[in-house]
Amino acid sequence: MKDEILLKIQKSFPLVAKPFEVLANELNITENEVIQILQDAKTNNIIRQTSAIFDTKKLGYQSSLVAFEIDNDKIDDAVKILNSHPGISHNYERNHSFNIWFTMAVAPDSSLGLEQTIKILSKLTKANDYIILPTLKLFKISVKLDTTNKEEKKEKIKKRDFKELELTPYHYEIIKLLQEDIEFISEPFKFIIDKLNITYDELFCIMNDFIESGVMRRFASILNHRHAGFNANAMVVWEIDENNAIEIGEEAASFSAVSHCYLRPKYKNWKYNLFTMIHGKTNTDTQNTIDSISKSINYKSNMALYSSREFKKTRISYFSNEFSKWEEKNQKGIA
Template identity: 65%
Template sequence: MKDEILSRIQKKFPLVARPFEVIADELGMSEDEVLAILQEQKKANIVRQTSAIFDTKRLGYVSSLVAFKIAPQKISDAVKIINSHPGISHNYERNHDFNIWFTLAVAPNSKLGLQKTVELLAELTKADDFIILPTLKLFKINVKLNTTGKDEKKEEVKRVEHKEIELTPLHHAIIRYAQNDIEFVQEPFKKMVDAIGIDYDTFFGALDELQEAGVMRRFASILNHRKAGFSANAMVVWDVDEQNGEMIGEKAAAFSAVSHCYLRPKYPNWPYNLFTMVHGKSEEETNSIIEEMAAEIDAKSHMPLYSSREFKKVRIEYFTPEFEAWEERYSEAKE
């Protein structure tokens, strides 16, 4: 039942006082059995984190994928500088001249802004070149690894209309706590509710509001890809016609093995504008999926960029003072 439990917690996590009791009832198990399996998977680092997943932009942060061209002998020092920024959630070395790829978010009150932050990082790391690749169109962002082997090759990607919301101090407090990893215990939300000083109904009601507004994408577990057996994960970039980009992007997003799918800008030194993250248990399996996609996607060319090293993979902690402190520290160091 381990694989069924791992599959279940990656999907819609029960937002109730005792979520593992709900999962146990669904799978015909006891709550203690579910908790024991999950505690074991957490200890083995197969479950990376279980928490709310927030939409960076809906919270007022500005973000982008960024690629640096760093000389091999400078990578170690450069990575330390890049990873020191609290808005860096992912950072990988990939098999290309643009070899360091990271996602960067800057806070709503950032004095530098995204462009100047990237320029500062490029200067501090002595990057030979860089490209900024913001999202022009998001088709899919939903990491659900097929742990059971029963998922279909294609899936429907629904378009969701979000309600507008004005974030209150209570929303901000709940975001600060709900972004943290929960423990696998009977009542994993109790510490949060007690710390904020509210009851469960208020807590879950606010999370529902945040999800309806698109501020919270979902509450779910994220698995450690390699530990879960998905060791070959490629960022596949495609050169597609910009006028037909949306139609092509929707086709790409329909593949279940694709967790992320975006349209991004092209540059003279970077012709690829459709980005897809493809997950497989082996490079052979991943390449086979890419071939299937290539047969359906009208692209001038495509290129899989496998990661050779993972330097950072964390959730951004929102509404913390670290963003402002980083800007002050490195802006002053530059001067």
């Protein structure tokens, strides 16, 4: 039963006043049983966070995947410096000369911008080299770990047309509150309607506007991969023909074990341009997915970069003053 609930709250969290009651009715158990199962999973660090997942770009932020080459004896100090930046949400050590991989975002009002911020960080961390790997094409972003072992191995990726939505100060207020990790209580959204003095109908109408415009990808629980039993997580990179990139990327993204799939640029010192994040319970599971993809797409070479250490994994706190504070403190790094 726990595995069924964990899968459900990753995929489609009910946007209603009493979401756990809805889940309970679907599973023919009580609301209290659902809440207790989820609370236990939270206590045991299986559930990392339950909140809104926003589209960084649609909120006006610049972002990119970045890889640094750091000497092994400098990694610990470098990680402290990197993790202090509020726009770094994910940070891992991987098995490559480019050994520190992180996602980086800077605020819409950044005085430094993305590239200058990365340049400053490379100096502060004493990086030997670095590459900036922005998204050229997004094929898939959806972390849904199959806790039940019942999901199909492949899935159809739905293409969506998003409506226009001009964000207002009122929207920003709601975005800030939706970022908060909800409590597992009967009415987990009540703190928002109480704070803003609005109705549930108003809140869920705005949340649906966020979803239909692509501003919010979904509201969901994110699991701690390793605590949920997924111990073999690899970023698999592929060298593919750019002329056929769309067809190849869509095929790679169709595998259910692939949570992220992007087209990124190539460089003289980096030939891989298709990135797939693959989650497996064992190295064999992950390798089986890699083998299946390799039989389905045309590629020149590939490489599996396993995460040996996780240094940071959190949601960005959008529209926080921590971004400007970091820039004020580190402006001297420009020189």
